[in-house]
Amino acid sequence: xxELSSDIMRGYNDVIVLSILAESDSYGYEISRCITxxxxxxxxxxxxTLYSTFTRLERNxxxxxxxGTETFGRQRTYYxxxxxxxxxxxxxxxxxxIAKEVIGSFIDRLDF
Amino acid sequence: MEKTKxxxxxxxxxxxxxxxxxxxxKIQTYLDNMFASIPPTDEAMRLxxxxxxxxxxxxxxxxxxxANGNEAFGRVVGEFGSLDEIRAALALDTTAAPMAECSPVxxxxxxxxxxxxxxxxxxxxxxCGVVLCIMSVFGYPFYSEYFTGIAEEEPENFxxxxxxxxxxxxxxxxxxxEAKYYDVTLxxxxxxxxxxxxxxxxxxxxxxxxxxxxxxxxxFVVTPFTYVFPFSMVIxxxxxxxxxxxxxxxxxxxxxxxxxxxxx
Numbered sequence: 001x002x003e004l005s006s007d008i009m010r011g012y013n014d015v016i017v018l019s020i021l022a023e024s025d026s027y028g029y030e031i032s033r034c035i036t037x038x039x040x041x042x043x044x045x046x047x048x049t050l051y052s053t054f055t056r057l058e059r060n061x062x063x064x065x066x067x068g069t070e071t072f073g074r075q076r077t078y079y080x081x082x083x084x085x086x087x088x089x090x091x092x093x094x095x096x097x098i099a100k101e102v103i104g105s106f107i108d109r110l111d112f
Numbered sequence: 113m114e115k116t117k118x119x120x121x122x123x124x125x126x127x128x129x130x131x132x133x134x135x136x137x138k139i140q141t142y143l144d145n146m147f148a149s150i151p152p153t154d155e156a157m158r159l160x161x162x163x164x165x166x167x168x169x170x171x172x173x174x175x176x177x178x179a180n181g182n183e184a185f186g187r188v189v190g191e192f193g194s195l196d197e198i199r200a201a202l203a204l205d206t207t208a209a210p211m212a213e214c215s216p217v218x219x220x221x222x223x224x225x226x227x228x229x230x231x232x233x234x235x236x237x238x239x240c241g242v243v244l245c246i247m248s249v250f251g252y253p254f255y256s257e258y259f260t261g262i263a264e265e266e267p268e269n270f271x272x273x274x275x276x277x278x279x280x281x282x283x284x285x286x287x288x289x290e291a292k293y294y295d296v297t298l299x300x301x302x303x304x305x306x307x308x309x310x311x312x313x314x315x316x317x318x319x320x321x322x323x324x325x326x327x328x329x330x331x332f333v334v335t336p337f338t339y340v341f342p343f344s345m346v347i348x349x350x351x352x353x354x355x356x357x358x359x360x361x362x363x364x365x366x367x368x369x370x371x372x373x374x375x376x
Contacts, residue, residue, distance in 0.1 A: 028162055029169035046193025047170075051163050052201035055155070077162045 009043060013053045014062070015096065016045075018081060018089040021063060025080040028054070054079060062088050138185055139167050146195055156202055167192075227293045234286045241282035242333060248275035249337030280330045287326035290318070314369045324362050331355035 009016075020031050028050060035045045057063045062085030068078040081089070147160050167188050174184035252272055335351045338344050 028166035029173075032166065032170070033173070044191060046191055046197075047163055047166060048193030048195060048197040051159055051166075052197040054162075055159060055198075055201035074161055074165050076165050077158070 009045075012092075012096070013045070013049060014057060015089065015092045017050070017053050017057065017079075018062060018085055018092075021079055021081040022086065022089060025078050027068065027076050027078045031079075057085065060088075061085070135171050135181060135185060136168070139164060139171065139188065142189060142192075143167070146192070150195075150198065150202065153202070159198065159202070230289060230293060234289060237282045237286040241279040241286070241330070244275045244279035244282070245330070245333045245337070248272045248279065248334075249340065251275075252340050276334060279333075280327070283326035283330045284323050287322035290322050317365065317369065321362050321366060324358050328355040328358040328362075331358075 016035060017031060020026060020034050026034070032045055032047070032050055035043060035050075054063070054065070058065060058079075062082055063079045064082055065077050065079050067075045069076050143160055143164050147156065150156050170188045170191070171184045174187050175181070179187065249272070252268055254268075331351045332355050335348050335355075338347050338351065341347060
């Protein structure tokens, strides 16, 4: 099964995380597992990639964190989508649809 | 919308089992090493704590899927990623080479210092062993003159044997001492899929291997100097043959552990 290169996915890690949080609040491991399952194992996101995404999104005000349940004696951090995060996600989804059309107009002509 | 209390309690009840204290320590130590070069701000420490929880969750997930402790730990560490991403997210300088990434997993600086001291002692022991072997032969013609009180007959043979024995002892000590530091030289995280029993078996073999190689080296060093003995034309090739045989057998057995070794 082919894996996606991290270079291609780099621009859309934010969108992936925000889209999962748009469905419900979640925490690190659950989000990581969701990404692996939905991508059918083709994008096993690295721990540092995921948590740097959380840090960036929270700094930009697109998500907020709160303390949830305890795990192994430590507080687990949950994340939820903010209003500005929802707007940002909508804009990125529109951008993706345009990008998909543009790239598709080149690739769809090929027989590969 | 925040998770309801019921959802949170349900998640808590579904906490995975199979967690081991050793995994707790190994993952914590790994993260301590990784974050050693990152300034301990509140944000960085919270990030580290969150990653710790996530890595433990992952570890348990793999264990529940059937992986053993080492396999699960290896996979978790293998999926860790690059510290540069964390640095960039925390707006730190990404050009600095983090010290933690240069150390094997779980090795503290103090332990590394102990190993470095041992390596110096090992080199000194081997050098002293070589000196004793050389002295045993070159001094042979003079021992009967200066050590007449030590043995009634042929004191030179006694001194010769004593010096050789001391030299070989130092070679063997230098070789077997390495086994105590396999936590430094054999980072387990590089061997996902290897069982703990297999790893223990390999470490035991490495101790014996070191000892046998030291013995073979001792035989090679002593061989040229056995010319002083009668039947040296017989003794010398026998010593060389035994030394070579030891190296061949040790090399062949070492090859059996190719599933454990990283230098394959």
